[in-house]
Amino acid sequence: MLEQVNEKIDVLVAFRKKGEVLPLSFDWDNRKYCVNKVNLVHSEKKGSNKWYHFSVSSNESYFKLGFDTGNHAWVLEEAYLA
Amino acid sequence: MDSYFATVEQQARPYLRGKPVVVSGKEGSRSVIVASSREAKRLGIKTGMLHFEARSIFKDIIFVEPDGAKYVYLTKLFIEIFKKFTEVVEVFSIDEAFLDMSGHCKTVEQAICSAEKIKQEVQRQLGSWVTCSIGIAENKLLSKLASNMNKPDGLFLIDEHNKNSVLKKIKLTDFCGIGRRIEKRLEALGVQSVERLSEYPLAALINEFGPHSGKKLFGMSRGEDDEPVVSYLKEIEPKSVGRAHTMKENTYDKEKILLTILHLCDATGRELRRKKLAGKTIVIYWRYNDFTYGGTRKTFKGYVSSGMNLYKLSKSHIEKYSFPKSVRLVGVHVSNLVKNYKQLPLWEDERKMLKVLPYLDKINDEYGELTIKPAFLLKQKRLRNKVGGFKIRD
Numbered sequence: 001m002l003e004q005v006n007e008k009i010d011v012l013v014a015f016r017k018k019g020e021v022l023p024l025s026f027d028w029d030n031r032k033y034c035v036n037k038v039n040l041v042h043s044e045k046k047g048s049n050k051w052y053h054f055s056v057s058s059n060e061s062y063f064k065l066g067f068d069t070g071n072h073a074w075v076l077e078e079a080y081l082a
Numbered sequence: 083m084d085s086y087f088a089t090v091e092q093q094a095r096p097y098l099r100g101k102p103v104v105v106s107g108k109e110g111s112r113s114v115i116v117a118s119s120r121e122a123k124r125l126g127i128k129t130g131m132l133h134f135e136a137r138s139i140f141k142d143i144i145f146v147e148p149d150g151a152k153y154v155y156l157t158k159l160f161i162e163i164f165k166k167f168t169e170v171v172e173v174f175s176i177d178e179a180f181l182d183m184s185g186h187c188k189t190v191e192q193a194i195c196s197a198e199k200i201k202q203e204v205q206r207q208l209g210s211w212v213t214c215s216i217g218i219a220e221n222k223l224l225s226k227l228a229s230n231m232n233k234p235d236g237l238f239l240i241d242e243h244n245k246n247s248v249l250k251k252i253k254l255t256d257f258c259g260i261g262r263r264i265e266k267r268l269e270a271l272g273v274q275s276v277e278r279l280s281e282y283p284l285a286a287l288i289n290e291f292g293p294h295s296g297k298k299l300f301g302m303s304r305g306e307d308d309e310p311v312v313s314y315l316k317e318i319e320p321k322s323v324g325r326a327h328t329m330k331e332n333t334y335d336k337e338k339i340l341l342t343i344l345h346l347c348d349a350t351g352r353e354l355r356r357k358k359l360a361g362k363t364i365v366i367y368w369r370y371n372d373f374t375y376g377g378t379r380k381t382f383k384g385y386v387s388s389g390m391n392l393y394k395l396s397k398s399h400i401e402k403y404s405f406p407k408s409v410r411l412v413g414v415h416v417s418n419l420v421k422n423y424k425q426l427p428l429w430e431d432e433r434k435m436l437k438v439l440p441y442l443d444k445i446n447d448e449y450g451e452l453t454i455k456p457a458f459l460l461k462q463k464r465l466r467n468k469v470g471g472f473k474i475r476d
Binding site: 002039040042043044046047048053055057060062064080082 | 090093094095096097151152155156208209448449450
């Protein structure tokens with residue numbers, strides 16, 4: 001079932017020379033999740049801050065990671081655990 | 083784009099792929115389905131259906147709430163793709179565009195080749211699950227028809243070889259611009275097919291539908307359309323500006339209705355000012371619980387672009403009104419528009435408001451709608467952002 005999480009998390013990220021930002025793995029609920037695929041990226045303004053949302057797969061599970069460019073904080077927004 | 087919102091959600095969330103999914107408000111809410119995935123469409127679940135209708139067709143249908151920011155972002159992405167092929171791109175809706183390729187393709191083969199490259203680029207940038215269907219023809223009417231011929235992931239050409247056979251096969255409502263209301267009126271004239279429409283005299287169509295629509299219908303039946311592709315750079319001035327909102331529950335409560343109208347007037351006023359427009363005619367309308375409509379319309383002596391003024395004008399009407407049935411939806415729209423209206427109001431408090439409004443708009447643009455708001459709206463939450471009515475904004 002899809003779960004709304006909205007918790008701050010630690011994320012390991014690659015900054016690539018083409019300007020892409022690629023989340024590689026993150027820690028949540030005492031577990032490390034490796035990002036196998038970034039399925040979609042989109043951005044929006046929330047208040048005065050720009051957010052980037054990464055819809056990613058970790059094996060069969062799905063996670064939506066949000067990056068708040070104003071606070072430089074990563075948030076696990078939603079999760080679907082297979 | 084094919085089943086746009088639904089396929090975008092399936093692209094983002096792989097666990098939804100291959101399953102019947104609909105994009106809609108929360109299950110149990112009063113919203114309708116705004117998009118069905120290919121799998122849901124195959125089951126007969128269509129846009130515009132209510133939740134219980136979808137469930138009655140397939141009990142395990144998956145409901146996904148819309149994410150407007152996601153769709154708008156991807157729409158801007160695919161428009162940028164189209165702009166690489168031609169500068170004449172008309173954004174028809176959040177998931178459709180017309181491209182005038184006449185300056186770039188000399189032959190049909192070149193047009194087909196460009197279309198295939200566009201499809202590949204859309205999948206490369208938006209994701210492998212997101213597909214588009216392209217129609218190629220000599221005008222917008224036929225290219226729109228063609229784009230619906232071979233969905234999903236389709237590519238269809240209408241030219242002089244197959245135009246007549248295509249027109250013979252389609253229904254009247256397959257034309258963009260002919261909905262159920264016009265279809266019923268045509269049926270009442272004994273016109274139930276495109277072929278019959280092509281045989282109907284032009285003078286009689288003009289008599290029934292007026293000179294503009296009559297000629298348009300006449301042309302449609304022959305696959306004729308001389309409307310140019312209007313580049314997104316030349317935004318057509320709107321004929322009206324407005325907002326509507328479905329209430330959480332049907333209500334007779336005038337205070338709740340007026341509060342919603344105030345919010346809609348505030349949002350409409352902001353939109354007018356953003357487009358540097360002011361309007362003279364205001365329409366407040368509502369839909370009752372039985373889906374019939376009511377409303378009131380007034381044209382004023384002066385032009386208005388302030389939400390509060392729109393509200394004061396509408397309030398005076400609504401307060402006297404007695405709703406015979408409970409109200410499900412309320413809307414506001416302003417027409418009879420003029421651009422760059424600069425006449426100063428007579429009264430001092432209105433002149434003060436006019437000075438302050440641009441700053442209020444800036445704050446709300448930066449921090450979100452209703453960051454600063456009239457005191458009456460203090461407890462009002464932001465009405466859900468529209469998913470329809472897409473506008474390109476840089």
